[in-house]
Amino acid sequence: MDAASPHDLAPGVLPDAPQDIGTDAVRDVLTGLTRRDVMIAGGACAAGTSLALDASAQVPSPRPPASQEKLVATSQVTLTVNGQPQTLVLDNRTSLLDALREHLRLTGTKKGCDHGQCGACTVLLDGRRINSCLTLAVLHDGASVTTIEGLGTPEKLHPLQAAFIKHDGYQCGYCTPGQICSASAVLQEIKAGVPSHVTADLNVRPLLSAEELRERMSGNICRCGAYSNIIDAITEVAGRPA
Numbered sequence: 001m002d003a004a005s006p007h008d009l010a011p012g013v014l015p016d017a018p019q020d021i022g023t024d025a026v027r028d029v030l031t032g033l034t035r036r037d038v039m040i041a042g043g044a045c046a047a048g049t050s051l052a053l054d055a056s057a058q059v060p061s062p063r064p065p066a067s068q069e070k071l072v073a074t075s076q077v078t079l080t081v082n083g084q085p086q087t088l089v090l091d092n093r094t095s096l097l098d099a100l101r102e103h104l105r106l107t108g109t110k111k112g113c114d115h116g117q118c119g120a121c122t123v124l125l126d127g128r129r130i131n132s133c134l135t136l137a138v139l140h141d142g143a144s145v146t147t148i149e150g151l152g153t154p155e156k157l158h159p160l161q162a163a164f165i166k167h168d169g170y171q172c173g174y175c176t177p178g179q180i181c182s183a184s185a186v187l188q189e190i191k192a193g194v195p196s197h198v199t200a201d202l203n204v205r206p207l208l209s210a211e212e213l214r215e216r217m218s219g220n221i222c223r224c225g226a227y228s229n230i231i232d233a234i235t236e237v238a239g240r241p242a
Contacts, residue, residue, distance in 0.1 A: 082150030097132035119220030122178035129185035148177035163233035171224035
């Protein structure tokens, strides 16, 4: 029986290939491409892609406008620190703590955690206590700042400083500047009638009790554990026997 003509076969049916012709040869006949043609075309595409990538890598990136190359990131800040006017030019990201320590060399204020968790950096800002590591100096232009150096001097100690010495309100002393500044503000808060979380009656001036003092001083950590002596020192200064 004669082999069927390709024109006589149903769609999708291939004619019988001679037994001595391999599969690749049949594919070449049907597609019109040889394996050599495919390899040459693939190599040419790869070479073209490589050249395009090399050319794009040699194109320099556009430079930003001159106005954007160097942005002004400093500000002039005027503070009254321990009664003395101070004018500083600071990076806008400078914390009040770093302005005091690094620029004014007032190293009595300590950097403990730098996250507002220990209270070692407590200072008085316009009479109110604040963690100086959590606020930017540029936010307080014109403000008054009191550090431990401004509360008293070795020749004339603040009553709280003297009481801390008397009652051993410290061991290593690293947290002590923040403790004393915070205690100074606590006494003023109680005197002004500012309640705390443990104040039982908000309509009555808070009592200066050990419970009130512990609550109000809870933001100042003493890793040496001198808490009871700190409360004794504050209580004595408040006018009650320790």
